[in-house]
Amino acid sequence: MGIELNISKEVKGFRLDAGWEAGRELVALFGRSGAGKTMTLKLIAGLLKPDQGYIRINGETHFDSRARVDLRTRWRRLGYVFQSYALFPHMNVEQNIIYGLEGIRRDERQQRLRAMIAMFRLEGPERLLPGNISGGQQQRVALARALAGRPGMLMLDEPFSALDMPTRVELRGVIRQVQQRFRIPVVLVTHSFAEVRQMADRVVVYSRGKVAQTGTPAAIEAEPAGPAVKELLGLE
Amino acid sequence: MDSSALFAIRLSLQVALIATILVVPAGIFFAWVLARGRFHGRDILDVALTMPLVLPPTVTGYYLVVLFGRNGAIGSRIYAWTGWSIMFTWEAAVLASFVVALPLIVKTCRAAFESVAPQLIDVSRTLGHGEAATFLKVVLPLSRKGVIAGTSLAFARALGEFGATLMLAGNIPGRTSTAPLAIYNYASSGDWPRADGLVLVFTVIGAAFLYVASKLNAHIV
Numbered sequence: 001m002g003i004e005l006n007i008s009k010e011v012k013g014f015r016l017d018a019g020w021e022a023g024r025e026l027v028a029l030f031g032r033s034g035a036g037k038t039m040t041l042k043l044i045a046g047l048l049k050p051d052q053g054y055i056r057i058n059g060e061t062h063f064d065s066r067a068r069v070d071l072r073t074r075w076r077r078l079g080y081v082f083q084s085y086a087l088f089p090h091m092n093v094e095q096n097i098i099y100g101l102e103g104i105r106r107d108e109r110q111q112r113l114r115a116m117i118a119m120f121r122l123e124g125p126e127r128l129l130p131g132n133i134s135g136g137q138q139q140r141v142a143l144a145r146a147l148a149g150r151p152g153m154l155m156l157d158e159p160f161s162a163l164d165m166p167t168r169v170e171l172r173g174v175i176r177q178v179q180q181r182f183r184i185p186v187v188l189v190t191h192s193f194a195e196v197r198q199m200a201d202r203v204v205v206y207s208r209g210k211v212a213q214t215g216t217p218a219a220i221e222a223e224p225a226g227p228a229v230k231e232l233l234g235l236e
Numbered sequence: 237m238d239s240s241a242l243f244a245i246r247l248s249l250q251v252a253l254i255a256t257i258l259v260v261p262a263g264i265f266f267a268w269v270l271a272r273g274r275f276h277g278r279d280i281l282d283v284a285l286t287m288p289l290v291l292p293p294t295v296t297g298y299y300l301v302v303l304f305g306r307n308g309a310i311g312s313r314i315y316a317w318t319g320w321s322i323m324f325t326w327e328a329a330v331l332a333s334f335v336v337a338l339p340l341i342v343k344t345c346r347a348a349f350e351s352v353a354p355q356l357i358d359v360s361r362t363l364g365h366g367e368a369a370t371f372l373k374v375v376l377p378l379s380r381k382g383v384i385a386g387t388s389l390a391f392a393r394a395l396g397e398f399g400a401t402l403m404l405a406g407n408i409p410g411r412t413s414t415a416p417l418a419i420y421n422y423a424s425s426g427d428w429p430r431a432d433g434l435v436l437v438f439t440v441i442g443a444a445f446l447y448v449a450s451k452l453n454a455h456i457v
Binding site for chain 1: 353355356358359360361362363364365366369373374377378
């Protein structure tokens with residue numbers, strides 16, 4: 001169980017060729033801006049369509065160009081936390097969290113909402129609009145919203161970029177806990193190897209639209225595959 | 237103010253109100269199609285819907301006569317089927333107002349829809365919602381200012397409609413003479429006191445309308 005993909009996509013002269021797999025673990029997609037990391041997340045979510053290849057998540061084929069399978073985003077049921085969190089500005093914290101729980105019985109929905117609010121320590125600002133809470137709280141609301149529907153996988157696009165250092169450290173812990181508690185693949189996009197070292201079970205190193213290396217953070221640090229990876233590690 | 241002037245005012249309000257009630261959902265629909273749709277002929281649809289904004293209203297009215305007149309492409313079928321023609325009826329005034337008001341609401345709503353962050357639409361899809369639910373729960377509430385502005389503009393435009401109405405509904409006092417047409421009738425026959433009365437009423441309605449619209453706008457953030 002986990003994620004398995006091999007896809008290619010060309011947009012405006014940029015070509016992405018990505019193939020990697022991961023189990024129920026925390027995978028970091030690591031590389032410079034513009035290397036194709038966020039694009040990979042969008043392709044996995046079905047927000048962009050690969051030119052060819054396949055994407056399988058927990059044994060289910062979400063996309064396969066040969067078999068002409070292309071599951072719609074809304075049926076893929078993957079948690080996606082955008083870099084800017086993308087909270088609905090006209091809905092309060094509670095409304096944001098239950099947005100993904102359409103079609104679930106009312107009492108069950110309330111129960112999940114309460115569980116999410118407790119897990120992400122959001123007691124207090126439940127009725128506030130996203131514009132009136134801190135960046136760290138916004139991040140936790142985005143996580144709660146993405147996880148409330150019990151997705152088969154969680155994707156996080158540079159989740160710490162807008163946060164100060166203490167909040168970052170705290171949320172790294174929160175995300176590790178999420179992975180352990182939900183036991184789903186968590187894919188994290190980052191360009192900080194410090195973050196990778198601290199959080200990831202596995203790293204996929206992206207360089208100019210290609211996968212340059214995969215492995216554990218320690219293995220990659222010990223033996224970077226070629227000068228491109230070495231240079232990326234040296235950026236810290 | 238006598239009964240013919242009162243009739244003209246009542247007719248104008250009735251026509252503008254009904255045209256607005258019809259044009260708002262139609263305008264929102266076309267605005268959403270133009271904002272989100274990726275299909276062949278989108279630009280042509282956009283041009284066609286915008287034309288009444290730049291054409292002289294008499295030209296728009298002429299096209300409506302060609303389409304909806306008793307011998308028109310659509311009108312002849314309606315006549316064959318029902319024995320009724322829209323020409324020279326108050327409903328024709330509604331149709332004329334609808335067509336000239338449509339581009340105003342389409343333009344303002346489209347701009348509002350397009351200013352909603354695409355990420356909010358994407359995240360809604362990842363949370364299991366389809367296009368329609370996303371529109372109703374995310375895009376429309378975040379665009380309400382634009383929708384209200386477009387509705388106000390459409391109503392004002394419908395209330396002041398003259399040229400296309402004249403072509404399609406005619407200028408029959410006590411039947412199809414809306415207030416703008418009645419003012420023209422009074423002025424051209426030298427009946428200044430009655431013209432003054434209607435002009436005053438329109439000026440007050442217009443000013444009150446703008447005032448309420450600006451207050452309403454300030455309330456909605």
